[in-house]
Amino acid sequence: MPVYDNPRQGATEAFDALRRLAHATRSPQDPAELYEVLGGVLGSVRSLRQVLDQLADAHITHRARAHDDAGNQASGASAALAAADELHQAGTYLDQVESRLNAASTQAGRIAWHPNAPETSTRWISVVFLDGGEADKVLDIISRDGTQTAIDHLAGYDYGEETTQVALANGYVYDAPPRGALDRVAAHGEHVLTYSPLLGHVNLLREYTVAPDPALAEPAQRTAAQNPVRAHATGTGPTSRRVDATDWFARNPSTTAQPRGLAL
Incomplete structure (x- = not known):
């Protein structure tokens, strides 16, 4: 008291x-x-x-x-x-x-305090993954003209929001650009290119900034087994492909590279 x-x-x-x-x-x-x-x-x-x-x-x-x-x-x-x-x-x-x-x-007393703006986080989405003959063409561009030219070439597969939604739906969203022990990395603008001349594959990713959203956790947990669509090389060039008709992110069954982890 x-x-x-x-x-x-x-x-x-x-x-x-x-x-x-x-x-x-x-x-x-x-x-x-x-x-x-x-x-x-x-x-x-x-x-x-x-x-x-x-x-x-x-x-x-x-x-x-x-x-x-x-x-x-x-x-x-x-x-x-x-x-x-x-x-x-x-x-x-x-x-x-x-x-x-x-x-x-x-x-x-005249102040109305608003909540903090939602924190944003940076993720990376896969724009396109190529191996085999398609990857060899890009590797030739890298060898001949450099990585920036190769990134500009692969950016033709990037359809903006459409590509983003396909990546989110299939779970190809990463905390950092995935890379193997033998992969090399190059960056240009909002894109990052990982590639391996030895293993014969290339992967273009784009930076993706998003506010934390629990709804995004479910797509991130989906596995490749739940998304069996595979990419096939046709040699027709990136601008002739439709993102909604082909999964550009899946590896060819012939590749021996280790699978990449998914995170959001």
Whole structure:
């Protein structure tokens, strides 16, 4: 139970409460609480103003009992009056503090705090995976003209949102571009190319930024066994292919490369 007739205990409890408040306000997580906290601080300052006045009055009231260390009552009474004067002066300064806090509280009361914007995360989706003869053509481009030209060539398979939806539906979404121990990596713009001349495959991926969404977890858990559509090389070039008719991400059954992990 609170004690209201023990000033020493009250001062100790007030000090402890302010220490806790100083610790708690180092990094507030919910700004919507700031107005209420500010109101509590304002009320505390008003109470402190009252405390200072009462302490000053107590020094004046009991000055007849005041003595200095040598036992001089006149000197002790003079010190009591001086202390009372300083306490009154401190209370006057607190009036300014209260005025500023009141203004701050008024402004804080006009704020409507909105939730943080949803955090976005970066994923990578497969645009096209080629092996065999189709991959050899791209590997020849890399050898002859460089990786940037090869990426520009493979970007013809990227149909934007349509490609994104196909990748999400089939679970070809990754935390980082998947690569094997023998794969090489090249980047250009929003695309990343992983390729292996030794294993004879190329894989183009595109950066995909999305807010966390539980609905995306289910497509990410689907496996290649649930999506048996395979890519077949026809030699007709990327622009003649339809993304919705062919799964460009599946490996040819003849490849010996290890399967890639899926994550979202």
